[in-house]
Amino acid sequence: MKSYKEIAKKYKPEEIAQSFVFPDTSGKKEAKLEAFQQFRQKADAKRTEKDKIIAQLLQLKFQIEDYINTEVFNKSQHFGFFLKEYIERLEKKNKEFASEIDIDPTELSQIINKHRAPTEKLIIRLEIHSNKSFPAIMWFKLIEKEKAYELIHDKEIRNRESKHVKQKSAFSL
Amino acid sequence: MLIKDIQTEEKLEAVIEPIEDNDYKTLKKNKAQYKWFNWDKYKGQEVYKLRLKDNATILGLMCIIDHTDPGTNAIEIELLEVGDDNVGDKKKLDNIAGCLIAFACRESYKRGHEGWVFLTPKTDLIPHYISHYGLAYTPPLGTKLEGVMVAQPIISQRLVRKYLD
Numbered sequence: 070m071k072s073y074k075e076i077a078k079k080y081k082p083e084e085i086a087q088s089f090v091f092p093d094t095s096g097k098k099e100a101k102l103e104a105f106q107q108f109r110q111k112a113d114a115k116r117t118e119k120d121k122i123i124a125q126l127l128q129l130k131f132q133i134e135d136y137i138n139t140e141v142f143n144k145s146q147h148f149g150f151f152l153k154e155y156i157e158r159l160e161k162k163n164k165e166f167a168s169e170i171d172i173d174p175t176e177l178s179q180i181i182n183k184h185r186a187p188t189e190k191l192i193i194r195l196e197i198h199s200n201k202s203f204p205a206i207m208w209f210k211l212i213e214k215e216k217a218y219e220l221i222h223d224k225e226i227r228n229r230e231s232k233h234v235k236q237k238s239a240f241s242l
Numbered sequence: 243m244l245i246k247d248i249q250t251e252e253k254l255e256a257v258i259e260p261i262e263d264n265d266y267k268t269l270k271k272n273k274a275q276y277k278w279f280n281w282d283k284y285k286g287q288e289v290y291k292l293r294l295k296d297n298a299t300i301l302g303l304m305c306i307i308d309h310t311d312p313g314t315n316a317i318e319i320e321l322l323e324v325g326d327d328n329v330g331d332k333k334k335l336d337n338i339a340g341c342l343i344a345f346a347c348r349e350s351y352k353r354g355h356e357g358w359v360f361l362t363p364k365t366d367l368i369p370h371y372i373s374h375y376g377l378a379y380t381p382p383l384g385t386k387l388e389g390v391m392v393a394q395p396i397i398s399q400r401l402v403r404k405y406l407d
Binding site for chain 1 (some may be wrong): 279316320322323324329332338351354357362363364367370380381389390393
């Protein structure tokens, strides 16, 4: 590593701050960690219930975004799983939440437990309920990911539908 | 996330992803861009690279440390370097460091640290980290105690919105 002084010969401090973070070479890491911990402790003491819920919701939102963007499919991370997380992180009961978005509690329960497919109206209502923090397109991509996996791996449907294909194309690419 | 072409003011889509072993070889060959730090030393640690979505060239690098102990419960930005072409008044692309710092804030939320991020500043840089990113310095300046720059949850949320949304 070259020293800060060398970098400072070439760039102004504001330019350096906009392009670098330097590793701690002071040998006083413990004292710095302590300074951070004290700062955090004081801030935590003032943290409200609302702050906690916001942090929980942001965590969930980023987890969903990353799950959508990864190629990995995880059976347990279905639409209903994330919807349940959304409701729980808001510290609401299913019945109360169902009433807030004007949906039958039984329907909500069936969607959470994967016994019924989520509808377009539901994901639109989730977007509105979350003040667009959890947009409909995000929920849609979650459903799409599940559908794509099922489409690729569902042998039963292939067996069933193959009976209806009387003549296959002459070409196989 | 978007970075800005300074000349055309065009917004360019960028991605941040973990560095791969091959990238270290590329960095070695391209010493002119990453000349200030020896990134080889950080092999095996959590290092991320920023690049344009349709181009493999690394535009910026960041090493983070995940402090999972309950007392700290935060992400530390250990080291960050923007490629030489995009540093100073002749830079072509803007917001590279901002995107990387915002990514650390997002990771902090994602890993359950509630948005808390910190880094060790050089003394001269403290006012600039404050004015440019909204970070706070603790303990208060002038106490002559060792301190760090902190992104509190509200600032982390703001940085994520500004640079990543």
